[in-house]
Amino acid sequence: MTExxxxxxxxxxxxxxxxxxxxxxxxxxxxxxxxxxxxxxVVATLEAESDLKGMVLTSAKKTFFAGGNLRxxxxxxxxxxxxxxENVEAIKDSLRRLEKLQVPVVAAINGAALGxxxxxxxxxxxxxxxxxxxxxxxxxxxxxxxxxxxxxxxRSIHMLGLQKALPFLLEGSRLKPxxxxxxxxxxxLVEGVEALLPAAKAWIKANPEAWAQPWDVxxxxxxxxxxxxxxxxxxxxxxxxxxxxxxxxLLPAPERILSLANDVIAIDFDAALRVETRALAYLIxxxxxxxxxxxxxxxLNQINxxxxxxxxxxxxxxxKVGILGAGMMGQGIxxxxxxxxxxxxxxxxxxxxxxKGKAYTAKLLDKQIARGQKTEADKEAAxxxxxxxxxxxxxxxxxxxxxxxxxKMTLKNQVTKEAESFLKESGxxxxxxxxxxxxxxxxxxxxAEKYIGMHFFxxxxxxxxxxxxxxxxxxxxxLAKAFDFVRQIRKTPIVVTDSLGFFTSRVFxxxxxxxxxxxxxxxxxxxxxxxxxxxxxxxxxxxxxxxxSLELVSKIGETHKELGVxxxxxxxxxxxxxxxxxxxxxxxxxxxxxxxxxxxxxxGSKTIWPTLYELYHKPEVHLPEQDIKDRILFRQVVESxxxxxxxxxxxxxxxxxxxxxxxxxxxxxxxxIQVVNTYEYKGQTGPxxxxxxxxxxxxxxxxxxxxxxxxxxxxxxxxxxx
Numbered sequence: 159m160t161e162x163x164x165x166x167x168x169x170x171x172x173x174x175x176x177x178x179x180x181x182x183x184x185x186x187x188x189x190x191x192x193x194x195x196x197x198x199x200v201v202a203t204l205e206a207e208s209d210l211k212g213m214v215l216t217s218a219k220k221t222f223f224a225g226g227n228l229r230x231x232x233x234x235x236x237x238x239x240x241x242x243x244e245n246v247e248a249i250k251d252s253l254r255r256l257e258k259l260q261v262p263v264v265a266a267i268n269g270a271a272l273g274x275x276x277x278x279x280x281x282x283x284x285x286x287x288x289x290x291x292x293x294x295x296x297x298x299x300x301x302x303x304x305x306x307x308x309x310x311x312x313r314s315i316h317m318l319g320l321q322k323a324l325p326f327l328l329e330g331s332r333l334k335p336x337x338x339x340x341x342x343x344x345x346x347l348v349e350g351v352e353a354l355l356p357a358a359k360a361w362i363k364a365n366p367e368a369w370a371q372p373w374d375v376x377x378x379x380x381x382x383x384x385x386x387x388x389x390x391x392x393x394x395x396x397x398x399x400x401x402x403x404x405x406x407x408l409l410p411a412p413e414r415i416l417s418l419a420n421d422v423i424a425i426d427f428d429a430a431l432r433v434e435t436r437a438l439a440y441l442i443x444x445x446x447x448x449x450x451x452x453x454x455x456x457x458l459n460q461i462n463x464x465x466x467x468x469x470x471x472x473x474x475x476x477x478k479v480g481i482l483g484a485g486m487m488g489q490g491i492x493x494x495x496x497x498x499x500x501x502x503x504x505x506x507x508x509x510x511x512x513x514k515g516k517a518y519t520a521k522l523l524d525k526q527i528a529r530g531q532k533t534e535a536d537k538e539a540a541x542x543x544x545x546x547x548x549x550x551x552x553x554x555x556x557x558x559x560x561x562x563x564x565x566k567m568t569l570k571n572q573v574t575k576e577a578e579s580f581l582k583e584s585g586x587x588x589x590x591x592x593x594x595x596x597x598x599x600x601x602x603x604x605x606a607e608k609y610i611g612m613h614f615f616x617x618x619x620x621x622x623x624x625x626x627x628x629x630x631x632x633x634x635x636x637l638a639k640a641f642d643f644v645r646q647i648r649k650t651p652i653v654v655t656d657s658l659g660f661f662t663s664r665v666f667x668x669x670x671x672x673x674x675x676x677x678x679x680x681x682x683x684x685x686x687x688x689x690x691x692x693x694x695x696x697x698x699x700x701x702x703x704x705x706x707s708l709e710l711v712s713k714i715g716e717t718h719k720e721l722g723v724x725x726x727x728x729x730x731x732x733x734x735x736x737x738x739x740x741x742x743x744x745x746x747x748x749x750x751x752x753x754x755x756x757x758x759x760x761x762g763s764k765t766i767w768p769t770l771y772e773l774y775h776k777p778e779v780h781l782p783e784q785d786i787k788d789r790i791l792f793r794q795v796v797e798s799x800x801x802x803x804x805x806x807x808x809x810x811x812x813x814x815x816x817x818x819x820x821x822x823x824x825x826x827x828x829x830x831i832q833v834v835n836t837y838e839y840k841g842q843t844g845p846x847x848x849x850x851x852x853x854x855x856x857x858x859x860x861x862x863x864x865x866x867x868x869x870x871x872x873x874x875x876x877x878x879x880x
Contacts, residue, residue: 484515673699694824
């Protein structure tokens with residue numbers, strides 16, 4: 159007879175085997191209050207059973223178990239670490255009792271078991287997974303600023319050993335069924351969901367005495383040794399150095415995982431579980447985890463689910479896309495469309511150039527084939543979808559045409575006029591531009607309502623973001639179709655309104671500009687780049703400017719002058735003027751041109767161009783390092799807030815995801831707007847604290863740091879940007 163226990167069904171068969179099926183309220187099973195109550199009751203019922211032979215745990219959902227309740231964690235305020243400790247300990251107590259039942263317990267994994275889902279499985283004696291692409295397992299907590307605190311760190315190390323388990327804990331990687339079995343997280347693979355329960359019950363019957371976990375058996379030792387094993391000590395040392403190099407000390411979760419891993423191999427199992435709980439309780443209330451969870455989970459899902467897409471318009475699908483220009487951007491867009499199953503017409507001025515662009519897809523897929531990620535059949539199918547041509551007529555019938563030619567207004571206008579007539583009647587036209595005004599570009603179109611900006615980021619195959627820019631006349635239908643295409647090729651769209659530089663390029667320009675301002679003030683260029691990295695940017699402002707090229711920055715300035723918008727948005731002309739001076743007068747165009755701020759050497763190293771010191775460095779200038787870091791960060795945050803205030807950004811989520819995925823905002827911030835919500839300074843938290851610091855920076859370094867009114871308004875009401 160089946161009994162219902164708070165969303166779990168409990169059924170004992172004639173062989174004495176209980177099957178518990180998790181089916182909680184809502185779309186997924188997760189570790190919320192309902193789960194805690196249900197699991198405690200299930201375990202108590204199992205402990206009271208007579209003639210119990212075994213237990214199978216599975217799920218009625220498509221996903222086995224989704225993990226911890228992130229909403230609860232997001233709302234947990236600082237100072238509640240003790241409460242978090244008690245909540246997590248209650249969850250772990252049920253799992254500890256489950257694994258101490260003196261009968262075999264089997265996890266029948268029918269779908270994704272991530273985070274807490276895998277931790278439940280690790281508390282079982284045997285794990286069986288269905289051989290299905292959706293049945294992934296993993297401990298991804300570190301990617302959210304957390305650690306696996308439901309026993310995941312302790313059990314995985316006791317099961318696999320430190321050296322095997324630590325990379326999964328630090329990287330948060332996900333494993334498909336066959337790999338999960340190979341690694342040792344899962345014991346058995348079956349074909350088809352219907353085979354799970356029979357296989358689980360068969361294992362219980364065949365192994366009636368297999369109820370003790372390895373770590374509960376006298377004489378158990380961790381595979382690969384303990385804290386005194388030389389290889390383990392060496393690995394922890396190397397992992398610590400590598401982790402710091404990667405995180406720069408800005409992400410507390412990896413550091414806590416390393417510290418905890420050291421404890422796990424040094425103390426007994428149950429003591430390690432308590433240390434693990436304390437570590438998780440600390441991270442749950444830490445501002446960094448809140449920033450990451452808010453943006454990379456909730457807001458990212460919000461955007462991908464269509465929050466910025468016009469409502470009430472039927473979803474569309476692109477069958478055929480035309481791409482004008484087979485250069486770096488065009489070839490990348492072609493690849494992404496082709497592997498998503500879209501037919502592509504890749505058009506360039508010559509067939510040879512178009513074929514070269516098509517070859518980029520072959521090159522990328524060859525690398526994936528070598529890594530075992532794709533097959534020759536996948537490559538042939540993708541290449542068959544790309545038609546390389548120099549003939550506009552091959553664009554006939556396209557649902558979408560994207561021009562990806564050089565960033566010059568006259569050229570973009572020309573190809574728009576030449577290609578637009580080949581669109582389907584319902585088709586739309588997009589410009590891949592990073593700075594040129596869409597409203598102005600649309601003047602070359604026969605129908606400005608069907609014209610939109612579609613800003614891809616380089617390299618297109620790796621960068622997940624696409625910035626959709628609406629001109630003054632862009633219709634909601636056009637925006638919806640563009641949004642749907644971006645999701646179709648598995649990328650994330652943010653939606654912005656037309657403005658010089660839009661959002662990402664406008665804010666990115668302030669990063670470069672502040673680096674140049676510091677240089678002109680006399681700060682050592684090595685220190686400028688070092689502080690950029692210390693704040694969490696991928697590289698320093700001078701390094702990235704060399705990669706972008708000083709020549710290009712100078713040309714953008716010239717284009718802005720032609721458009722009559724020179725420095726109408728950015729506060730200063732430092733970047734345009736300085737880059738123009740160095741590229742014209744000193745032939746320092748950037749790395750591609752042989753050197754810019756840096757000299758590049760044959761062995762791959764680089765050093766500051768010596769003349770840069772002669773031109774700008776003032777040894778007597780000693781700015782506080784914290785001021786330099788704050789200037790680099792705050793300049794970008796203030797500009798992001800201005801974009802939100804002016805309506806360039808449609809939402810806070812667009813700003814956070816756009817800055818993380820398009821600009822390279824430091825992960826710890828959760829995005830350039832989210833960081834304001836958790837900023838701490840002089841005993842204050844949130845917008846009030848951020849306002850205090852902006853006022854200090856503005857007084858010391860200039861009005862470009864002055865707080866936008868939207869920040870002052872939030873600070874006055876002690877509000878948050880949501």
